[in-house]
Amino acid sequence: MDNAEQKNANEEAPSVIDRYFTRWYRADMKGKACEDHCILQHSNRLCVITLAETHPVLQEGRTVKSINYQISNGCSRLNNKVTGKSKRGGQFVTDFAPLCRITCSDDTQYTIYSCIRGRLLEVNENILKTPNLLLEKPSTEGYIAVILPKFEESKSITENLLRREEFEEIVSKRGQSHPP
Amino acid sequence: MLPLKEKDKPIIQKLLAAGCCARCILRFCCLSVQAAYRQPAQETMKELKAFIAVKENTKHQESVALPSTQENNGSYDAAASEAPADPPSKRAKLDPSETAAQTGESAAGQLEESRVCVVCLGILQHLCGTEQATKISETVKKEKYEFDTLVLSVSLPAQLCVREHSCWLHVKKEVREKGLVLDKDDVIQVKEAFKWIMQGLVAKELKGVAVVSKSMFEIGLEFIHLETDSDCHFLAKSCPDCFRPTKNKQSVFTRMAVVKALEKISDATFLQHYPCPPPQPASCCLPLDVQCLHMSVFIAGRYNKFCRSLPQTPWVIDGERKMESSVEELIAAPILSAFRADGFNFSSSGREDVDVRTLGNGRPFAMELLNPHRSRLTKVDMKQLQEEINTLSDKIRVRDLQMVTREAMSHMKEGEEEKTKSYMALVWTQKPIQREDIVFIDDIKDLILDQKTPLRVLHRRALAVRQRVVHSMSTRFVDSHHFYLGLKTQAGTYIKEFVHGDFGRTKPNLCQLLKTDVDILELDVESVDVDWPPAIPE
Ligand SMILES: [Zn+2]
Numbered sequence: 001m002d003n004a005e006q007k008n009a010n011e012e013a014p015s016v017i018d019r020y021f022t023r024w025y026r027a028d029m030k031g032k033a034c035e036d037h038c039i040l041q042h043s044n045r046l047c048v049i050t051l052a053e054t055h056p057v058l059q060e061g062r063t064v065k066s067i068n069y070q071i072s073n074g075c076s077r078l079n080n081k082v083t084g085k086s087k088r089g090g091q092f093v094t095d096f097a098p099l100c101r102i103t104c105s106d107d108t109q110y111t112i113y114s115c116i117r118g119r120l121l122e123v124n125e126n127i128l129k130t131p132n133l134l135l136e137k138p139s140t141e142g143y144i145a146v147i148l149p150k151f152e153e154s155k156s157i158t159e160n161l162l163r164r165e166e167f168e169e170i171v172s173k174r175g176q177s178h179p180p
Numbered sequence: 181m182l183p184l185k186e187k188d189k190p191i192i193q194k195l196l197a198a199g200c201c202a203r204c205i206l207r208f209c210c211l212s213v214q215a216a217y218r219q220p221a222q223e224t225m226k227e228l229k230a231f232i233a234v235k236e237n238t239k240h241q242e243s244v245a246l247p248s249t250q251e252n253n254g255s256y257d258a259a260a261s262e263a264p265a266d267p268p269s270k271r272a273k274l275d276p277s278e279t280a281a282q283t284g285e286s287a288a289g290q291l292e293e294s295r296v297c298v299v300c301l302g303i304l305q306h307l308c309g310t311e312q313a314t315k316i317s318e319t320v321k322k323e324k325y326e327f328d329t330l331v332l333s334v335s336l337p338a339q340l341c342v343r344e345h346s347c348w349l350h351v352k353k354e355v356r357e358k359g360l361v362l363d364k365d366d367v368i369q370v371k372e373a374f375k376w377i378m379q380g381l382v383a384k385e386l387k388g389v390a391v392v393s394k395s396m397f398e399i400g401l402e403f404i405h406l407e408t409d410s411d412c413h414f415l416a417k418s419c420p421d422c423f424r425p426t427k428n429k430q431s432v433f434t435r436m437a438v439v440k441a442l443e444k445i446s447d448a449t450f451l452q453h454y455p456c457p458p459p460q461p462a463s464c465c466l467p468l469d470v471q472c473l474h475m476s477v478f479i480a481g482r483y484n485k486f487c488r489s490l491p492q493t494p495w496v497i498d499g500e501r502k503m504e505s506s507v508e509e510l511i512a513a514p515i516l517s518a519f520r521a522d523g524f525n526f527s528s529s530g531r532e533d534v535d536v537r538t539l540g541n542g543r544p545f546a547m548e549l550l551n552p553h554r555s556r557l558t559k560v561d562m563k564q565l566q567e568e569i570n571t572l573s574d575k576i577r578v579r580d581l582q583m584v585t586r587e588a589m590s591h592m593k594e595g596e597e598e599k600t601k602s603y604m605a606l607v608w609t610q611k612p613i614q615r616e617d618i619v620f621i622d623d624i625k626d627l628i629l630d631q632k633t634p635l636r637v638l639h640r641r642a643l644a645v646r647q648r649v650v651h652s653m654s655t656r657f658v659d660s661h662h663f664y665l666g667l668k669t670q671a672g673t674y675i676k677e678f679v680h681g682d683f684g685r686t687k688p689n690l691c692q693l694l695k696t697d698v699d700i701l702e703l704d705v706e707s708v709d710v711d712w713p714p715a716i717p718e
Binding site: 015016020042044045046048082083084085087121122124126133137140141143146148 | 632635636637638639640641642643680681682683684699
């Protein structure tokens with residue numbers, strides 16, 4: 001660590017996400033305008049599902065009233081339990097499986113989807129206690145869920161997703177003034 | 181002169197007729213005099229034939245000449261007063277009543293010599309002698325093994341047990357009449373007789389190396405006999421329990437399974453399905469290549485890792501090599517060639533990430549060396565080996581390199597969780613900081629963390645929340661966005677995750693403590709507090 005003293009404060013801010021993850025996107029989820037999802041894929045194939053910065057929930061002035069992982073009468077993502085290295089017992093989700101519903105204080109409701117096929121490993125219980133995490137740190141502490149794709153599908157699951165540049169192009173064409 | 185008794189005669193007669201070789205006959209006579217097996221098989225055969233030709237009326241003379249098996253242990257040579265070397269034909273003249281039988285046997289005698297034994301399938305006949313001993317010693321010499329003693333391990337075809345059983349049933353009555361307490365267990369095993377013959381020969385070929393029953397060095401001899409492999413098959417029907425298919429065994433008819441089945445099967449059932457005595461084979465057993473194996477030796481030491489692009493073990497993703505080297509390969513290469521070992525297993529007290537350095541006294545490691553051809557390295561040799569490793573690469577450094585026992589290796593893993601480790605991390609903060617903003621960290625003691633299995637390892641480890649303790653921390657301010665963080669933690673604490681928080685999955689984390697985003701730029705392991713292996717003074 002000899003050269004560390006010369007480290008300069010202006011250097012670009014490092015980021016855990018950029019170091020280990022690739023960002024993938026789904027725009028206008030299920031045809032609903034701007035309901036964009038961001039999928040962070042780790043180099044070990046595991047995926048973290050988050051809201052894209054452009055998602056309506058994250059727009060100016062909105063607050064979250066509640067988050068509900070009970071996606072139907074019979075199914076709550078909170079009951080998901082995985083055991084062992086092989087993650088037995090985890091719910092298997094497909095691209096359009098709902099993960100949770102977010103209700104904003106103006107009573108608008110949004111469904112967040114899994115975006116990829118794989119085994120649900122965990123959902124983020126922290127956002128139930130502190131919904132503000134979702135607004136303040138949507139791509140880290142405010143994540144929605146962690147999904148582990150099948151080993152043999154770890155490359156193919158991202159085929160239907162958008163790369164960052166592709167996503168940014170779509171966003172810029174919306175002619176809105178979202179910050180990138 | 182064989183120490184046989186009158187009561188052995190019916191056994192010998194029956195077995196000769198059945199097509200047993202001379203040594204197998206000695207086995208069924210329960211003769212435990214090793215030297216008797218070592219004499220040439222043809223001579224033994226001659227003696228046996230002569231012995232049964234001597235009529236009952238010579239019993240008086242014989243009982244003097246041939247002491248009983250029980251009281252005799254190799255001293256029978258002294259009693260060789262009689263001369264049974266007379267050819268049967270000569271004696272036949274003395275006893276005209278037996279002429280026909282004797283000449284008949286004599287004519288068949290030549291054939292018998294070449295006939296393969298129905299019990300040992302030729303192993304005690306043609307496959308244990310000087311020729312085989314020479315072959316074994318040549319293999320051993322060629323591979324240049326270093327050893328003080330050796331053990332012969334013999335693997336025989338499983339059907340030999342079936343044939344042995346059949347033969348036992350054939351002479352059971354006679355054997356029991358010979359001695360009331362004698363039973364199947366008293367019959368000398370093929371393997372045992374084989375070793376009695378071969379051990380001495382091999383030792384002689386290898387210039388006096390002791391052949392013992394337990395040794396670090398094993399010579400494996402295996403025999404197969406395809407012609408009679410089906411001998412065992414009837415057992416599967418009468419005792420299906422004994423022959424359950426297992427994943428890694430090619431055939432269900434293992435020796436163990438066959439022995440078990442033979443213990444269970446009734447004599448009547450056995451005799452229904454298998455001839456008694458066993459049928460005559462056409463061919464002799466086939467010896468497979470001689471296999472040498474030296475038991476593993478173990479070495480241990482500590483290593484430093486000075487490079488931030490060196491994984492601990494070879495890093496392969498989708499069958500593709502990611503980094504050109506690894507800690508274990510840099511350490512192992514010189515060691516493997518010094519011990520001339522076939523392979524190794526590497527283990528260590530924890531491990532560091534590819535981008536983490538390990539400084540200080542280093543991290544304890546141990547290696548099992550598989551089939552080492554060389555095993556007698558002195559302390560000086562080990563010191564030289566250590567220096568060689570250290571000269572070959574400046575990415576790592578090894579100290580305290582020494583030979584250890586298999587048992588001692590467990591010290592390394594013992595109580596690993598309770599041990600402490602010290603780290604130094606270079607931390608980046610998003611918000612600008614001043615010296616006084618971070619000093620509070622120095623006062624935090626025994627901070628308990630709840631760590632979910634980090635995302636970076638979650639694909640291969642179980643999901644769990646583990647409690648880990650950060651015993652103490654110390655800070656050193658660098659500039660408005662950087663500081664050094666020293667940590668002393670319980671082993672098993674994920675340091676990187678404690679710093680950046682891992683999506684809030686480690687709590688508390690440094691982001692929370694400092695109320696800003698932080699990241700870890702560099703990490704060093706400064707010490708691994710495991711006091712094994714013992715330090716070796718420079
Ligand atoms: Zn034999």
